[in-house]
Structure formats: C-alpha cells, structure tokens
Amino acid sequence: MAELALQQSPALEHHLMQASVWLTASDTGKNTVPLAYAALELRFAAERLTVHYWADLVVGTEAEAELMNIGAFKSIESRIYELAGHQREIDRSIEFIELMCSMIGITLPQGRPNLPILKKHWHSCSEMCHVGWALACTSPEVGPQSHTVLVKVAADLEHMVKGMVGLPKIHDAATKEIKQAFIAGTITADEAKSRLSERGLHAEFTPKAGDAPIPLGTPVSATRDMLLEPPPQSGA
Numbered sequence: 001m002a003e004l005a006l007q008q009s010p011a012l013e014h015h016l017m018q019a020s021v022w023l024t025a026s027d028t029g030k031n032t033v034p035l036a037y038a039a040l041e042l043r044f045a046a047e048r049l050t051v052h053y054w055a056d057l058v059v060g061t062e063a064e065a066e067l068m069n070i071g072a073f074k075s076i077e078s079r080i081y082e083l084a085g086h087q088r089e090i091d092r093s094i095e096f097i098e099l100m101c102s103m104i105g106i107t108l109p110q111g112r113p114n115l116p117i118l119k120k121h122w123h124s125c126s127e128m129c130h131v132g133w134a135l136a137c138t139s140p141e142v143g144p145q146s147h148t149v150l151v152k153v154a155a156d157l158e159h160m161v162k163g164m165v166g167l168p169k170i171h172d173a174a175t176k177e178i179k180q181a182f183i184a185g186t187i188t189a190d191e192a193k194s195r196l197s198e199r200g201l202h203a204e205f206t207p208k209a210g211d212a213p214i215p216l217g218t219p220v221s222a223t224r225d226m227l228l229e230p231p232p233q234s235g236a
Helices: 016-027 032-058 062-068 073-084 087-101 115-127 133-137 142-166 173-184 189-199 224-227
Strands: 199-205 214-220
Touching: 016 032, 016 142, 032 062, 032 073, 032 115, 032 133, 032 142, 073 087, 073 115, 087 115, 087 173, 087 189, 087 199, 115 142, 173 189, 189 199, 199 224
Parallel strands: none
Antiparallel strands: 199 214
16 A cells, blocks of 8 residues: 655656545545645645646746746646647647657557646645635535545546656747647648648657657658659660
C-alpha cells in the first residue's frame, strides 16, 4: 500500500499519489479528516497541471522568466488563455498535433488540457479546504458525497497527467503557420495534411541528458522537393 511522502516532489504525479492515500484512509468518506487532506492534495495537483501547461508555452521564449513568479490559480489560468487562446483554440491546437503524429505513425497518450474542468475541480477542492466544510461534514451525508466528488476529480486529473508526455513542440516556423491556419479554421484537416506533406515531416525525442536526438515514427518525405527535381536526362 502506498504511504504518505514526507518531502515534496517535482514529479507531476506526486500530489495525485498523496491524494490516493488520503482517499483510501477516508474509507469512502466515513472518515472526514483524510478527505480534507485529499482535497488539498488534489487542489495542489490541479495547480501543478496549470503551471506545467503555462511552462510549456513560455519555456524557451523571452517570457520564460515569468515562471519565477507563480501566482494564484486564476492568474495562471488567465495567462494560459492569453498565450494559447481559449479552450476551443487549445483543443484545435491539440487536434493539429494529433494530425501530424498520425501522419508519421505516432500515437499520443490520451488526456488533454481542459482548463474549464481544471477550474471546476480546483473550486470543488478549495471548498473542502475551508472551515465551513469542516463544520458541515459532521452531517453523515457530507463525507460520502465529498468522497464521490474527489474520486471524480482524481480520475480527471490523472487522465490529464498521463497526457502531459504527449504534447510535442513544433520548431519549424512554416509548420507553425499551418497550425495557426488550422486553429483559425481557414484550412481543413485534409488541407493541413497536404501542406505538411509538401514540406515533409519528422519527429524526434531529445533526451534531457544532452544525448543525441532519437528519431520517432516514420518521416514523411517532402513532396514539394520531389516535384522540383529536374526530369531525368534521356539518351547518352
């Protein structure tokens, strides 16, 4: 059985594991003190996810230094919307990444960023971290009801955490332009595939230790380069 950690960890799964231990100790809500600690850990988990999404948008850019000033959930949420657009644009961005990966035979883990769900769960957990809930949970029905809510929160957050490894970065400026056109709806998925095929497409994994990049999937050769090749010379 998992045990409570005595030290914080940078691992994205850390707070989910802590919450799981507290939820087990709550005995489906009969024990309300562990429920409050489970809510706190799940609120941390929601906040940790938003920070990771934020970092994914600014690391390697001029805005990276802003990560040194992590504020409230609401301010981070607003910054993500400012950088990535609202949820529809975030969804379209992920659709584009999935489209590219399908072209080179890569399957991404499921679990995508959903800020409205994160916000909803963050508020639900926050309510259980206030003294009002601590007083209300003396009523016998509050504990089991709260346990049901937290189990759902944990499942949704775990799904998003598993999907974090599946958000590749695009480095090519022209490909970014195709992505923006797809997000805006000015080109269809088929048109995006056609444009990507013209340019060619490949992916690689760059290890953190500084080792050589590892190719992923099956590269797509640039059809545009093929069309520009001079015709073969005839005769001797």
